[in-house]
Structures are given as C-alpha cells and as structure tokens.
Amino acid sequence: MTTASVLPPPPPGASAPRVEAPATTVAVPPKVRVTSFRRIAGAAAHLAALGVVGPAVFTALFSLFGSGFGLLPALLIGVVVLVGFVYALFAVAWFERARVDGLYGLGLTGLRPRRSPKTGFVGVLHTIWLQAIDPLQWRAVASFAISTVLGLLTITAISIVSWGIGVAISPIFGWSDTRLFGILPLPGIAAPLTGVAAIVVALGAIVGLAVLHGVIVRAMFVPSREAQLLEQARTSDTRRAGAVRAAEVERTRIERDLHDGVQPRLVSIGMTLGLAQTKIDDDPEAAKALVAEAHASTKSAITELRQLARGIHASVLEDRGLDAALSALASRSHIPVTLDVRLPRRCGRAAEEAVYFAIAETLTNAAKHSRAAACRVDVRVRDDGSLWARVEDDGLGGARVVPGGGLDGIVNRVTAAGGTARIDSPQGGPTTVEVNVPCAS
Known part of the structure; x- marks a missing residue:
C-alpha cells in the first residue's frame, strides 16, 4: 500500500521553473471578549453544570481504564475495554471543543477521529494508537478537567451565595441563633452584614472563575499569533514547493x-x-x-x-464546470467509469483544476497499468467547504509514487492547491485515490 501526503524530493539536477504559488492570507486569532456580561453568565452556567456532571464523567472514565487494565490478563476483554476508554476520551474531547466554541465563538473545527493510512489489522491497531495519542484530544480532555475543577469551585461559591442570602434575611424571620460556619455566633446586625459580605465575595468569585475559564480555554485552544504565522509560513512553503x-x-x-x-x-x-x-x-x-x-x-x-x-487545459472545465468535464473524461476512458458527482455549486478554479487533473491522471493510470475492468469516481463538496473526490478501480494494485510519474503529479498538483492526496494501492488491489482541496483555493 502507498499513502502519499507529502512531497517527494525533486530529481537530482532538475531545474525548477519559477511558479507563482497561490496567495494565502494570514489568519489572526479571534479577539474574544471573555469579560462581556453574556459570556460571563454563560461561562458561570457552564461551570456550574460541569461541576455536577464532570465528576461523574471522570469517575466513569477512571472505571473504564481501571477495568481494562485489570482485565488485561483476559486479553480480549481488557483490550476491548481499553479501546472503549480511548474513544470515550474522544467523545469527551469532542464535547469540550463544541462547548467552548459554542460559548466563545473561537471558530474551532470539529474534532474528528484519527485514521491510519495503513490497511488490515495493522491499520486498525495503528488507528487506535493514533487516537490514543492525539494531542488535540488530550488538550480538550485537559480543558474539560480544568473546567470541572472550576465548576466545583463555582458550585461552592453558589452555595455561599445561598447561605449569605439566608443569613442576610435572618433578622426578618427572627432567627436569633445565627452562626458563622456553625461556630461563631452573629448577634444583632452582624448577621445581615456578614450575609451581604458573603454574597458579594461569592459573586465576585463566580465572576472571577468565569473570566479565568475564558482566559484558560482561549490559551489552550487558540494558538498565538506567532504560532499561526509560523504555521502559515510552513503551509505557504509546502504549497509553493x-x-x-x-x-x-x-x-x-x-x-x-x-x-x-x-x-x-x-x-x-x-x-x-x-x-x-x-x-x-x-x-x-x-x-x-x-x-x-x-x-x-x-x-x-x-x-x-x-x-x-x-x-x-480542459476548456470544458472552465466553460461548463467539473461535472460536465468529468462526464466528457469518462466518455473517452478506455475502461467503463461510473460517475457519482454531487456538486451544489461551483468551486474555485484552482480547486476544480486540481481535482479534474487528479481524476484524469488516475483514470489514465488505471487504463495503462492496473488492468482494471471498471472504475468508480465520487465527487462531493463537504460540510467544511472542501472539494473531495475518490477514484477506485478493480485492478491489480501495487501503484507507487515515483518522482516525475503520474501519481507524483497528482500529489504535487493537489498540494499546490492547498489540499491533500491519499493513495492506497495494496498488492492485488484495489487502488484508491482520494483528494481533498479547499473550494476557495
């Protein structure tokens, strides 16, 4: 099997022509006002809920881990439980990212399960391992743990507010035996004054915990401007290459x-x-x-x-769009091609060209080398706004990325458009080529 997602080195001595890389813009971390009344109130409500739910969630997670570790001698049962623990962590992380993004509008992408490029049983094990060490997952779980601790403190502060209200109004109902912490008596006006002071301090603590929560999650989930600029520079270099x-x-x-x-x-x-x-x-x-x-x-x-x-240059692609261009391409193919193209709108020219030429090269390879009898092409616009295509043939497989070859051209075209290419071609087939390109590229 071959998985291509990086650029192979250029052949020795090859002179590279000057090519203008696609322009990119630098994304700046969103400015989130964690001190707005709406977000402070929302954060306090979230923390109070997590203070109740969080301990139960972590109790269940620790129980899963302990049970799986303890059942490892019964190999199959213990491994199954530990796998369940890994994906339970993923569920918690997914919830935490969605919660934080919904509360603060950070523009976070949804957390997706990791997937190994390998196939078979080894691929299953590698997928589980990748999920277990996923840094985004662990960062979100850590955020959930911190929020749970802050939630417990928030619940304590809410309890103090309730206690303060009761103490402040105690003289109205003639409660003469009011005590601080059940020990120190509060005679006369000391009771309402203590109650009011407790309310003010506890409300201040709730506000402080809510603001602290906003600062912490923004620091954990939104990279700094320097980190984003560095990542943008790496992406630009990759696309230019x-x-x-x-x-x-x-x-x-x-x-x-x-x-x-x-x-x-x-x-x-x-x-x-x-x-x-x-x-x-x-x-x-x-x-x-x-x-x-x-x-x-x-x-x-x-x-x-x-x-x-x-x-x-496929003129039909520019004039009539990707669907018509692929139909014309399939009609000229030497092997039968099943097309399933669902495009609700046109994408950017660079994205459509990259996907079109990737499909064209894949069909050419299938006809020349794979001895395929049929081929299937699926094209979609995904929810995240990317143009996705998948080509699968029933040939012999064993395709490899060779510098200067057709698959090398696919990888580089897609990379230049800011996308990714995945080529899966085990010996004996089938060969599958998946490309994913941002629509706006």
Missing part, C-alpha cells in the same frame, strides 16, 4: 508526449511526402498512395496534439 514540482512534472510529461508521439509522426510525414515527391513523375499512383498515407498521419498528429492540449 508543490506548485514548482507540479510544473516540473507537467513540463516533463509534455516533453515526453511531444518527443515520443507527435514529433516522430511529423518526421514520418515529412519523409513520406519527400518520397512521394520523388515518385510523382515516374509513378503517380504510388505518389498518390504516399500522399494519402501522409494525410492520414497528419490527422493522427492533429488528434494527438488536441489530446495533449486537452491535458494541459
């Missing part, structure tokens, strides 16, 4: 097609016409046959040039 490599691979392909296809045919046409010229006086019939042969070869050369131009 992908654009350069994609241009290099495309130039090599055009040179190869011209050298191996059109150029020899044009040379042959020239030689045939020259031979016809020598026979036009002595043997007109043979000359006519040679001219007819040259004419047929000229038609073939024009067809090859048209196909080469279509490989460089």
Whole structure:
C-alpha cells in the first residue's frame, strides 16, 4: 500500500521553473471578549453544570481504564475495554471543543477521529494508537478537567451565595441563633452584614472563575499569533514547493508526449511526402498512395496534439464546470467509469483544476497499468467547504509514487492547491485515490 501526503524530493539536477504559488492570507486569532456580561453568565452556567456532571464523567472514565487494565490478563476483554476508554476520551474531547466554541465563538473545527493510512489489522491497531495519542484530544480532555475543577469551585461559591442570602434575611424571620460556619455566633446586625459580605465575595468569585475559564480555554485552544504565522509560513512553503514540482512534472510529461508521439509522426510525414515527391513523375499512383498515407498521419498528429492540449487545459472545465468535464473524461476512458458527482455549486478554479487533473491522471493510470475492468469516481463538496473526490478501480494494485510519474503529479498538483492526496494501492488491489482541496483555493 502507498499513502502519499507529502512531497517527494525533486530529481537530482532538475531545474525548477519559477511558479507563482497561490496567495494565502494570514489568519489572526479571534479577539474574544471573555469579560462581556453574556459570556460571563454563560461561562458561570457552564461551570456550574460541569461541576455536577464532570465528576461523574471522570469517575466513569477512571472505571473504564481501571477495568481494562485489570482485565488485561483476559486479553480480549481488557483490550476491548481499553479501546472503549480511548474513544470515550474522544467523545469527551469532542464535547469540550463544541462547548467552548459554542460559548466563545473561537471558530474551532470539529474534532474528528484519527485514521491510519495503513490497511488490515495493522491499520486498525495503528488507528487506535493514533487516537490514543492525539494531542488535540488530550488538550480538550485537559480543558474539560480544568473546567470541572472550576465548576466545583463555582458550585461552592453558589452555595455561599445561598447561605449569605439566608443569613442576610435572618433578622426578618427572627432567627436569633445565627452562626458563622456553625461556630461563631452573629448577634444583632452582624448577621445581615456578614450575609451581604458573603454574597458579594461569592459573586465576585463566580465572576472571577468565569473570566479565568475564558482566559484558560482561549490559551489552550487558540494558538498565538506567532504560532499561526509560523504555521502559515510552513503551509505557504509546502504549497509553493508543490506548485514548482507540479510544473516540473507537467513540463516533463509534455516533453515526453511531444518527443515520443507527435514529433516522430511529423518526421514520418515529412519523409513520406519527400518520397512521394520523388515518385510523382515516374509513378503517380504510388505518389498518390504516399500522399494519402501522409494525410492520414497528419490527422493522427492533429488528434494527438488536441489530446495533449486537452491535458494541459480542459476548456470544458472552465466553460461548463467539473461535472460536465468529468462526464466528457469518462466518455473517452478506455475502461467503463461510473460517475457519482454531487456538486451544489461551483468551486474555485484552482480547486476544480486540481481535482479534474487528479481524476484524469488516475483514470489514465488505471487504463495503462492496473488492468482494471471498471472504475468508480465520487465527487462531493463537504460540510467544511472542501472539494473531495475518490477514484477506485478493480485492478491489480501495487501503484507507487515515483518522482516525475503520474501519481507524483497528482500529489504535487493537489498540494499546490492547498489540499491533500491519499493513495492506497495494496498488492492485488484495489487502488484508491482520494483528494481533498479547499473550494476557495
């Protein structure tokens, strides 16, 4: 199996043409006002709820872990319980990210389960391991734990507020035996004064805990401006490298097609016409046959040039969109292709071109190398606004990413558009190519 998600190194000595990488913008962490009344009230309510629910959740998690660890001698049962513990942590982390994003509007993406690029039983184990060590998951679980502790303190502060209200109004009901902490008596006006002071202090503590909660979760979930700038620079470098490599691979392909296809045919046409010229006086019939042969070869050369131009720029893609372009591509395929394209809207030109050429190259590889009898293409616009495509054939598999090859071109084109490519091709097949590109790229 091959999984391609990074750029292979350029071949030694290859000169890379200058290619303008797609422009990107620097995202700045959102400015969240954790001191607004609405968010303080919401945070206090969240903390109070977590103070009740959180201890029960962690009790269940520790019970799962303890049971799984204790049942490890009964291997299957213990492993199953520990796997359940890992995905219970994921559920808690997913809830915490959704809760924080709903409260503060940080623009967090939803937490998704990790998935291994490997297949079979090894892939299952690797998937569980990736999920168990997922840093985003553990960060969210830590946030849930901190919020639970703050929630317990909030509940304590709420209890003090209730106690303070009772003490403050005690003289109205004639409660003469009012005591602080059940020990110190509060005679006369000392009772209402103590009650009011307790209310003020406890309300201040609740507000402080709510503000502290906002500061902590923002620090945990929103990277600093410096970290975002660094990540943006890395992404820009990766996309620029992908654009350069994609241009290099495309130039090599055009040179190869011209050298191996059109150029020899044009040379042959020239030689045939020259031979016809020598026979036009002595043997007109043979000359006519040679001219007819040259004419047929000229038609073939024009067809090859048209196909080469279509490989460089598909005009139907720009005029009628990805659905129509893929339909035309499937109709020209040497193997039967099942298309399932569901696009509610047009995406950006760079995204559509990257997906189109990835599908075209995959179908070409399937027809040339995989001995496939059928191929299926699925294209969707996902909820996160990305353009996703999946191509699967029933061929022999064993495809590998080779620098300068077709799969290398797919990876680099998709990377240049800011997307990712995943190529899964175990020996014996099937071969699956998945690409995911931001629509706005």
